[in-house]
Amino acid sequence: xxxxxxxxxxxxxxxxxxxxxxxxxxxxxxxxxxxxxxxxxxxxxxx
Amino acid sequence: xxxxxxxxxxxxxxxxxxxxxxxxxxxxxxxxxxxxxxxxxxxxxxxxxxxxxxxxxxxxxxxxxxxxxxxxxxxxxxxxxxxxxxxxxxxxxxxxxxxxxxxxxxxxxxxxxxxxxxxxxxxxxxxxxxxxxxxxxxxxxxxxxxxxxxxxxxxxxxxxxxxxxxxxxxxxxxxxxxxxxxxxxxxxxxxxxxxxxxxxxxxxxxxxxxxxxxxxxxxxxxxxxxxxxxxxxxxxxxxxxxxxxxxxxxxxxxxxxxxxxxxxxxxxxxxxxxxxxxxxxxxxxxxxxxxxxxxxxxxxxxxxxxxxxxxxxxxxxxxxxxxxxxxxxxxxxxxxxxxxxxxxxxxxxxxxxxxxxxxxxxxxxxxxxxxxxxxxxxxxxxxxxxxxxxxxxxxxxxxxxxxxxxxxxxxxxxxxxxxxxxxxxxxxxxxxxxxxxxxxxxxxxxxxxxxxxxxxxxxxxxxxxxxxxxxxxxxxxxxxxxxxx
Numbered sequence: 001x002x003x004x005x006x007x008x009x010x011x012x013x014x015x016x017x018x019x020x021x022x023x024x025x026x027x028x029x030x031x032x033x034x035x036x037x038x039x040x041x042x043x044x045x046x047x
Numbered sequence: 048x049x050x051x052x053x054x055x056x057x058x059x060x061x062x063x064x065x066x067x068x069x070x071x072x073x074x075x076x077x078x079x080x081x082x083x084x085x086x087x088x089x090x091x092x093x094x095x096x097x098x099x100x101x102x103x104x105x106x107x108x109x110x111x112x113x114x115x116x117x118x119x120x121x122x123x124x125x126x127x128x129x130x131x132x133x134x135x136x137x138x139x140x141x142x143x144x145x146x147x148x149x150x151x152x153x154x155x156x157x158x159x160x161x162x163x164x165x166x167x168x169x170x171x172x173x174x175x176x177x178x179x180x181x182x183x184x185x186x187x188x189x190x191x192x193x194x195x196x197x198x199x200x201x202x203x204x205x206x207x208x209x210x211x212x213x214x215x216x217x218x219x220x221x222x223x224x225x226x227x228x229x230x231x232x233x234x235x236x237x238x239x240x241x242x243x244x245x246x247x248x249x250x251x252x253x254x255x256x257x258x259x260x261x262x263x264x265x266x267x268x269x270x271x272x273x274x275x276x277x278x279x280x281x282x283x284x285x286x287x288x289x290x291x292x293x294x295x296x297x298x299x300x301x302x303x304x305x306x307x308x309x310x311x312x313x314x315x316x317x318x319x320x321x322x323x324x325x326x327x328x329x330x331x332x333x334x335x336x337x338x339x340x341x342x343x344x345x346x347x348x349x350x351x352x353x354x355x356x357x358x359x360x361x362x363x364x365x366x367x368x369x370x371x372x373x374x375x376x377x378x379x380x381x382x383x384x385x386x387x388x389x390x391x392x393x394x395x396x397x398x399x400x401x402x403x404x405x406x407x408x409x410x411x412x413x414x415x416x417x418x419x420x421x422x423x424x425x426x427x428x429x430x431x432x433x434x435x436x437x438x439x440x441x442x443x444x445x446x447x448x449x450x451x452x453x454x455x456x457x458x459x460x461x462x463x464x465x466x467x468x469x470x471x472x473x474x475x476x477x478x479x480x481x482x483x484x485x486x487x488x489x490x491x492x493x494x495x496x497x498x499x500x501x502x503x504x505x506x507x508x509x510x511x512x513x514x515x516x517x518x519x520x521x522x523x524x525x526x527x528x529x530x531x532x
Contacts, residue, residue, distance in 0.1 A: 011286050012282055023504050027503075028503050032505035043459065046457045
């Protein structure tokens with residue numbers, strides 16, 4: 001078995017569900033709307 | 048009738064030209080001096096660099112767009128500015144040198160009432176021996192460079208398919224580089240494409256950066272709220288690198304690139320060499336080398352420009368240590384202190400200092416990411432300067448009426464980590480403000496409600512939409528002005 005390097009051991013690693021939700025279309029559609037709203041708020045604050 | 052001359056047609060210069068043209072109409076003249084005949088949506092050069100897009104998809108010809116919008120386009124580079132005119136006339140002017148075929152090298156003077164310096168950077172490959180596409184490494188800074196890089200990647204993938212194991216080095220080619228985010232994007236798009244090609248096992252990918260730690264991005268890193276904790280962006284960046292099997296070297300100043308080998312010094316002062324088969328290393332930026340003269344012909348370049356060639360504006364340039372940097376050191380109006388009708392925006396203005404803590408090795412080598420001033424902040428600067436000039440022309444305003452300090456504006460950034468509708472992802476980040484303000488936001492320097500980041504397919508979809516939306520806006524299509532910078 002290959003031992004993890006010190007860096008690999010120190011870093012946070014995403015679990016199975018985090019990886020699943022990153023490309024889950026339904027969840028990402030919700031994030032799409034949310035991120036856009038967040039960006040629009042940022043644009044409004046910066047203009 | 049007033050004439051506004053804009054030097055450069057990048058994000059800030061082009062934005063300023065569009066807004067000036069729309070607000071001033073045909074009663075006044077807007078002139079854009081740009082050495083290039085095409086406009087380039089630079090953020091998508093990453094995708095050209097991995098072969099997913101052709102240069103034609105990230106560019107368009109400026110002339111027809113400017114003709115339609117009533118903007119005069121001079122295909123030329125600016126050589127010198129004469130803000131007081133000369134002995135024969137007090138009218139300020141810019142000396143330009145044409146770059147269009149048939150007239151290349153011809154010089155002429157263009158007078159102005161208002162001048163916007165939006166020349167962007169000179170890609171200073173010469174700062175590191177052996178750096179650059181004409182020597183031993185690749186780049187994605189221009190669409191031409193990116194297309195060349197895509198060809199090299201194709202060849203590398205073919206070699207790996209034939210069974211070879213190759214080393215890819217992606218990152219910054221000097222200790223004083225900026226745009227670490229672009230290198231980050233390229234590293235992960237490269238990894239994604241190599242994985243898609245089915246040869247990931249054959250590739251060792253190393254991210255070589257001048258950032259003291261991953262996730263710094265030249266903005267001194269971010270603090271993000273996650274799972275009830277406030278965490279540094281370093282933790283998220285390292286997590287992605289480990290997950291995707293990308294190795295990293297931080298705090299690196301590349302001092303030489305030989306064919307197939309990069310030599311660098313790290314913050315501990317140690318010298319290293321790393322053999323590579325493919326290296327995409329970004330160059331540091333300097334100003335484009337504009338000169339300035341007063342009416343008597345005396346060279347006043349050192350007064351108007353910082354030693355790095357960027358133009359001084361209404362910032363506090365007093366040299367001071369990192370601990371004494373203040374958010375209000377940053378400029379608000381981008382007006383030249385000596386000449387009220389001269390402005391500098393985007394990369395062309397001289398920042399008062401970096402955002403990330405500057406560091407030196409025991410050998411005295413500076414390793415300090417330069418502050419990014421591209422993308423959204425760059426567009427906003429172009430907008431506020433254009434609106435201030437409109438007020439000066441139409442209402443006789445004596446001072447710039449619009450401000451946009453990077454210490455009071457936020458930025459939205461989408462960093463691609465692989466381009467595919469179903470499997471792709473990008474890191475979507477917002478930060479407020481861009482310049483940390485530890486007096487307003489003790490501890491984190493930024494508003495923790497408005498400083499966010501996450502990775503997922505939604506980010507990729509947004510990045511793709513932004514690509515089309517900003518090209519639409521830049522082409523001046525109907526309703527372009529409704530799309531914010």
